[in-house]
Amino acid sequence: MYFEYISISILLISLILLVVVLGLLFKSIKYYIGLRKLVEAKIKPVGKPRKRYIVFTALCEEKTSLKDLEEALREMMIKYYGVGVYRKASPQIIFFDEAKGVGVIRVLHTCTKHLIATLGLTKRVGNTNCILIPLKTTGTLKKAKEYIRKNKI
C-alpha cells in the first residue's frame, strides 16, 4: 500500500517534470528562431540584378554636357546615399540629347527610387542652375526611347 502511494507520486512528479521540460524546450526553440531572425539580414537577396531605364529632362539656364551631368549626379548620389549605394546602383547615362535636354539613365532596379530622389536634388550641373525632372521608368531601353518619341519631348 505504502509503495503504491510512492509510485503514484513519482509518476505525478515525472509527468509534471515532463510538462515543464517540454515547455522550456518550446520556449528555447522560440528564442532560437527569434535570435536567428535578428542575426540574419532582413534584406532579401536581389537575385538576378535587373536594370531600369529612367527617362529624364533637364531644365537648365544654359546647355549642359553629358560629362558635367554625370559628374553632378555622381556627386549628389554619394552625398545623400553614400558610396555603397552609388556602387550598387551604378547609374549610367546611356543617352542624352544636349540640344533638347532629354536623356535616359540605366540603374539597378533596387536603386530606382534613390536615383529619382537624386535627380530632384541636383540643382547645379557644371556652372549652370538646373532642374532634372524624372519622367518615366521603364524596363527596356526600347520602351524608354519609344516614350521620348511618342511624347515628343
Next chain:
Amino acid sequence: MPIKVFVDTYVKKCDLKTLNTAFKLGYRILVCEEISEQLVSNENVRIVKKIVISSESTEDLKKQLWRINHKKYFITVEPLSIEVARWSAHDTRIDSIIITPRNIELFDKKQIGIMKHYSKPLEVTLPVLLNEGKAGSLLYRRLRLFASRKIPLIASSMASNWFELIPPYSYIALLETQFDIPRNHAYTSISLTPRVVLSRKEVV
C-alpha cells in the same frame, strides 16, 4: 492612390519663371510667401498667399492672428515655446505647424497627441530635411513617430528661385528612401493633405 494634383505649400518668392517651372514640374497650386507684382493666378497654376508666424508667447500669436483674414491666407506657425506649440495645435485659424531645427524639441509625444486629436498637419521643408547637423537625425525620429501615428504631413520646397523647386516624384522618393515614410503617406503630403487644407478656404 491619391489624385495627381501637386501642391507646393511654401515658396519663398514667386515670379513668372517660378510659376512656369512649377507647371512643368507638375504643380498646380503654389503657396507663396512673397508674390512679385503683376503676378496673378492663371489656368495652369494657382497662387495662394502664405503667412509664416514665429512666436514665443500665445499673447503675441493671438495679436498677430487677430490682424489676418484667415480665410484668404495659408497660415503657418513656427512655435518657439511649448505653450505656443500646444495652443497652435488646436486653433482652427492655423493651417499648419512648421518644424525647424529651432523648435524640433517641442514636438514631443504630448504635442503629437494634440495634433492627432485636432488633425493639425505638420509642415516640413526641404532645407530642413536635408540638414546635415544633429537636427537631421532628430528629425528622422520625429518624422517616423508622426508617420506611425498617421498625423497629416505637408512637405514643401521653401524655394526662393525657380531652380530650387523639386519635382514631386523626387520629393516622394526622398521621403521614402531617407526618412522611411510609407509611399502613400509621402504621396499625400504633397497632394491630398495641402488640398484638404486649402479647400476650407475661399482661395481655391
